[in-house]
Structure formats: structure tokens, C-alpha cells
Amino acid sequence: MSMVKRSAIVDKLRRKRMLELLAEGKRIDGRGPLDYRKLEVEIGAIEKAEGSALVTLGNTKVVAGVKVKVEEPFPDTPDKGILIVNAEVLPVASAYAEPGPPDENAIELSRVTDRGVRASGMVDLSKLVIVEGKWVYSIFVDVSVLNTDGNLFDATSYAVVSALLNAKIPKYVFEDGEVKETGEVMPLPISNVPISVTMASIEDKLVVDPNGEEEGVMDARLTLVVDEEGRLCAGQKGGSGSLRPEKLMEAVEIAINKSKEIRKVIEEAVKVGKA
Amino acid sequence: MLIDEKGIRTDGRKWNELRPIKMEVGVLKNADGSCYIEFGKNKIMVAVYGPKEVHPRHMALSDRCLLRCRYHMSPFSTTTRKNPAPSRREIEISKVLREALEPSLILEDYPRTAIDVFVEILQSDGGSRCAGITAASVALADAGINMRDLVSAVAVGKVDGKIVLDLNDVEDKEGEADMPVAIMPNLNRVTLFQFEGILTKEEFEKAYELALKSVKKIYKIQREALYEKYFEGEVKVE
Structure with missing residues (x-):
């Protein structure tokens, strides 16, 4: 998924250069280790979706849309609505992305994003029931990756969260033995906002928001999701390398701090989008 | 209630206790390396094939071996049938x-080849990925693949407001948090x-x-299983 053209020799040289720069606290694109690239969140970019957000993080660009259906609940959760998060890397996103069913990278991306939203209890699914055991709201959040330049995990998560915050879904009632649309809309029952913070580890040096070049040479990727109260709600290490145990606690500290800054950007964008 | 007032869990364990673990090395005749593990009620078979020729050939890497891994649950491994x-x-x-597993293997020693690791969950009981990694690492050693270290894994989590070690099926489903972790114990690195x-x-x-801390106990059991096959129990793990 890190779809920058790869060559073993160029990667080696790039990595060497990155490590020289990191020793001075600098990065290949001029950022400091704990700086994000410019984050832009455009709310309501897709009018036909019940909620949507276009997120630009450096050159990485993703769009998320919310759609709603009324369905039977899952048999093991008759008293809860349904929430499904799915992300796909489209062939428009890079020369190395191919059409077809999602590969393991896209599946991991969807599942880690879903985990953050679900574990934080962002959407109160118990409030999305029309008739218990019979009819519930089914909320689909689909993400299309439009351009890849690293850190799809954060960009996707921010798009999903912003689209959910922005969503106005049609209201249904159960009357005379059937489910009817009322013509009114309502916001989703939101009870928490999770913020994802992703880092790359290059020889046990952590940098946030890795770009495509950095992802190409990193040892491991580390995503941590922080909720409104500063608690951890999801995490995932990716990549074929390893890291020193202490690095994980350092990453937790970084994630808790950085999440505050990102939370402000998203809250502000949602506020502007609503006005 | 998953922990009673005496601090005892549904299967009789204390908060920092592992489930019983049994491992056997070299159980499959066709595989280059294999390991069977029972970890609580988990029953897992791991087979390693390779290094071998890569098919399709364009997948081959010129500077190292291609590692492939398949984790799969048998349809009868769960309460309701798994597709x-x-x-x-x-x-x-x-x-x-x-x-x-990749950081523990010296894949540069086998360029243009592939190693396949098959992890088959015959019965699942929470923590099957950790038990699977633990067994897979031993199966790779059994296959004679050059390695930097073994990989040992265990899950921790939160159940009834308490931090506990090695979550079982119910604790995994109804608990408040689940964190699987794998370590290379000698190199002291998280994988x-x-x-x-x-x-x-x-x-x-x-x-x-x-x-x-607990992953070290698993590491000892892995070594004992390998010693059992290769020294026929004559040399003991200290």
C-alpha cells in the first residue's frame, strides 16, 4: 500500500539519509519528528451521502461517505444498530494500486479504523434501534482512498470520524405494522470521538504521520487511537520489523499529546461544515 | 461476573496465571517443520514448508526469501460452524x-525461495493468534530455518475492571480490553x-x-518442546 516506486538500492540510500537527518531531529521533507503534514478536512463534500468528509494529509487524500439502511439486527445483538466501516484503495490512488477485491493491506486498514470507532463507543448503537430484534439502523461508512502518500491509517480514520460527526440520517418510525420514513432527519447518537495517531519506527526512532518515502523504509508502523478522555482504545503494529519494548510506551505518550492537536482540527472543521 | 470476590476467574485461574500449555515438535511427517500446541482449549497445528521454489515465479525476491503465512480456522473449531x-x-x-515472525528469521540466507507457514486452528478458545505465533516459531526452528531468536506471544487484557493475563474465550468476548503481544525474548524486541x-x-x-514479563514463561515451554525432540529429554532447559 505504500505505493511509492520501490528499489532496494534507493531504499537503502534513502534510509541512510533519513537516519542522518533524524540524528539532528529533522526529516526528509523538512518536518520535525513529531510534526504532522498539513491536515485539511472538508465536511459534506458528497451531497448525496448522509454524511461525508474529504481528508487531505500532505499528498494523501481520502474521502468517506455515510449511507444508511433499515435492516434486521445481527442475531447476537438484537438491541443494537449496525455499523460497518470499509476502506478501499482505488486504482486512481497510485500507479501500483490495482482494481479488484481489497487485499490484505486494505483489509487491515478497514479493520483497524473500525476497531477505533467501535472500541471508543463513538456511535451509541443501542440508540439506533427501531423495533428491538426486528428493525435497526444500519450505518455504512465507506472510504475511498484517492491518492496515497503514506499514513492511510490516520487519513482514513479522520475521514470516517468526520463523516460520522457530520451525518444527518433519515428518521424512521414503526407504525401500523411497518417501518415508515418520517421525512425528518436526525444526527447520529455520538458519545465519543476517537483520534488515531500513527507513527513509523526507523531504527527505534519514532516519527508521526510518516509519508510514502518514510513508510517505504520504516521497520514498523504503530497506530494508537485515543478517546476524548485521553484513554487508549485501539492499537496495531504493522510492518516486517520490530521495536524495543520501551518504544511502545513512548508512542503512547506521543499519541495522547498529538491527539489533542488533531481533535481540534477535526472539531473545527465539523463546526464550520455545520454552519 | 467473570472474576469472583476471591479474585478467581471463570476457569479457576488467578489474574496472572496462564492456561495449561502443551507443545509437541515434529508431529507431521510431510512438513519440513511442524508443531502442535494445546493452549487452554486451543488446539492448533502448524506446518512449515520450505525454503522451496516460488510459484508464481514473479513473486520471488532477489535478495531474500518470501515468507507467506496462512492463519485458518477449521469449520468445527467454534461453537457455531465457521464458513x-x-x-x-x-x-x-x-x-x-x-x-x-519475519523479524526473527534470517531471510537473506535464502534468496529466490519461499517459506510457507500454515497455522490451522482445530479448536479455538481465545488467544489463538498468540498460541499460533508461539507454535509457528517453534515449527520454523524445527524446519531448520536460520533464526535470530524465537518469538513468544501472549495476550493481556482487562476483565471486570482488572488487568488479567491470557484471556480465555469468554473473557475475550465480554472483557473490556484485549492486547496480544509477541516478543523476541533474547533480543528484547516487540514483533x-x-x-x-x-x-x-x-x-x-x-x-x-x-x-x-509473562512471555518469558512461554519461551521456556517453547525451548522445552524443542529440547524434548532434539535431545530426547536428556538435556534440560535451565
């Missing part, structure tokens, strides 16, 4: 499993980390430290 087609969960676990649930920073640190 045998690979689920999204299994595809994700196959990926993190490969990435957990797998996943987390879902809600933990404060303090709880997170406590759980993580419990995992780092």
Missing part, C-alpha cells in the same frame, strides 16, 4: 502473524502488538508490562 472461506479477520491475522478496548495510560502500562 471455511477465509474471513477478513483471518486475512488480517495472517498478515500480522507473518509480520510477527506483534494489537489492542482493542478501553484502557487508561496507567492500565495500559500495567497490562503491557504483565505481557512482557
